[in-house]
Amino acid sequence: MKISIKNRIALYSVLGIATLSLGVFIAIYFSVKNHSYSQIDKKLEFEAEKHIHEVITEPDTVYFVYKDEWLEREHIEIEVYPLFVELVDKKGQSLDKSPNLLNRHLDFDLSRKDTFIQNDKLNNNSIRQIQIPLQHSGQIAGYIGIAASFGDTELVLDALLDMLLIIYPILLFVTFFTSKLISNITIKPISKIANRVSEIHTGNLDKRIKVVENGDELQTLSVAINDFLDRIDEGLKREKQFTADASHQLRTPLSVIKGNLEILLRKPRNEQEYKREAKKAISKIDEMTNAVEKLLILARLNKSNIHLNFENINMYLLLEQIFIDYKRHILSKELVINIDKKLKNKTVYLKKSFLSLIFDNLISNAVKYADNKSKISVFSKDTENGFYLIIQNSGPEISREDLEEIFIPFYRNKNHEISEKGYGLGLAIVKKAAEALDISIRVTSEKGITSFSLFFET
Template sequence: MAADPLAWWRRRSLRLRLTATASAVLAVALGAAAWLLVGVLGRALTDSTDEIAHQRAREVAALADDGRLYDPVAVSDGTIIQVLDAQGRITHVTPGADRLVPLVNARARGRTPRNGGGLFVDGDPYGIPGPLRVVVVRADDGRTVIAARSFKDVADSLTTTVHMLVVGTPMLLVLLGAASWVIIGRTLRPITELRRGAAEITGTARAHRLPVPEARDEVQELATTLNDMLARLEAAETSQRALISDAAHELRSPLASIRLQLEVALGHPPDEQEWRETAEGVLEDTLRLSRLAEGLLTLARLDEHRRPARRHPVDLAELIGATADRYDQAVVKIMGLEPAVVEGDAMDLGRVLVNLLDNAVRHAAARVGVELRASGGEAVVTVTDDGPGIPEADRERVFNRFTRLDSARSSNDGGAGLGLAIVRETVRAHGGSVGLADAGPGVRAVVRLPLPRPVPGHAKP
């Protein structure tokens, strides 16, 4: 298998990759800026030289047209002037200029730009060091004025500029790269602190939190989010530990009872022991263990999936009627049933009703009422008993696992305290909510489940 050419790059540190990328971009930008600077500067200096030479040539042409041109031609700024007649012979020059050979031959003069632009001419054959910038202007009577200016100073300036850029640009790039290394390092320092803080958090140091930087940036948001996650994990672990402890406590009682009954039975002679009574006691404790195991498995499944595994239309009115028929009709009364169909698992929702009705019947003085209403896009199931009630401070706590209140509502047949916990988790898995309210006397359990939204364009049959 061919090696990935980018594997080495991906294995480098984030700081190195960011610095190298930033330096590469800076190098391209500085190189382009230097090239543009030299080009613009050279063009500007060339145009300035052409403008001066063209201006002097026009002045000389004007003097020639007026007949006021004298030889030698007097020009004070060092511009070299040659005036040619119609036959191409030199008639007037500035002091020191060549009187025999024109700076531009006839063919080159014909190619001279008409917009005032100039030509480069080598000055060495004329005893002038460096290149010359030459312009040609036409005058009356077929005369031609040639104006030239030395380009050596401009060329030297451009060369100096290029040398400075060649030396200065790498130095500036190194300086900017070093600054980028430092700045990126300082920017990534909070992430390093987060990594160190995460490395210090172990299974026995659950209360630790990651350091939150002072800057209000994305790293602070990340640290805050991670700390919130740690808090949730800590709460979940605490809840799990409490669940294990409570489950062990609940399992200990029936197991101890079974062991005691069996030890007592075995400690008596067979003919003196009531084995049927012992078997009934053991069976009762076994059923208690079975209910506890079933409740724990149900909670484990709800914690794992968070949503019902099977979702089908469930007619709540039909489900409530079938569930209420299992109880004494003199105790459980259906107060009203409005049509309501929700999406969910009929078995799980039936367990919710059974748990609420069992709890209500267990603590009711004489009557339990069940009602179903549909309003505001929700199906509202209400189960009301006329028992001793629950203090307002405990109405939220009773939904915790293995929570049982005082003897007024938690006799020995009250279960392990998982019923309301299963109710809440099941209702939440169906996207609803459950709460308790005062019924004066008694307690009112209110379950709210969302009704399916109607599909646009589909009318009810």
């Protein structure tokens, strides 16, 4: 059976109140009952203490020394908190009793050898009775019993019990509907959030939940939903961007391949021409594959997965490994590589795959665009709160106008476009990976020296 949240809250509240109030009511009832018993018991103990000194015990009998005691009003008049007193021998035979007992007798338990108090009946009237053994020379000579009427107290306790039994279901009934009303008020903002979320779709992902700055769980829920929508929006934008970028990059080479193949089909060709065109097609396919791989990397770089797989990375070892990957190109251009030895002591706690992407693209560009027989330097500069890592090479300068655009996907520096082929995605990947790692990046290019500076906080 499905139960709404409002009814569930009301039900849980009723169960909680039912358990708590039942415990409170039981505590109230037994506290009143014990207090009533305690008051009567104190009266009985007081009377017992008084009367015990008026009793003479002998080997075969016991008796009251002052007979005038029976003339006291409390033993004669039933209307005034009557006390009933009776004296019996060790066999339970009545020896004396208070006049208000008339022809009635108190019940004695001859098997008990100690003083005790219990509830009893006297002609169907409730009484509270204390029984005290009377001893002579270590032997029980008789018993004295003193009882007080318990009827009024019993009526009060019964009335209290009836009242609690009436209040209990009323309390639960009121609690249920009060809880339901409160839950309606409490859940109303959640219903508004749900309605607002239902209005958001792929066509209006810019809409967000209104966050009420009150510091409660509703604010936390609203912020979490908005963050979730931000991630969805960002993912869809990346998907759209990837689709647009891929179509942009693949359209031209595919058209070239198609055109070349159509030309081949117009008339018979010799084997060499077929091979030449096939190699061109394969070259174009390799270019497209490379472009797609870079576009996929660019699409996947975001902060949503940056918190995974962090590790301590030695800067020198990582840079050295990447330079080894470009060893063939370095040797062919007779480049000199200088990695600052101080970097052996530089360690950062970041995602290695992202940092490798940054270094790989920057070093690839440095090797690609460096002048033959020039030097590529990697060094660091310490600051108060971190250090700069600088990758520097000699080669074609980047104009001031180009410096502001080089991190845009598919942007190509005019000087570089003439000397080297590319898609303009490498620095876009560097920029996005650096942003994901919270690394600031700065570029300078003057007097034939181009420097990329990365700042790492420590």
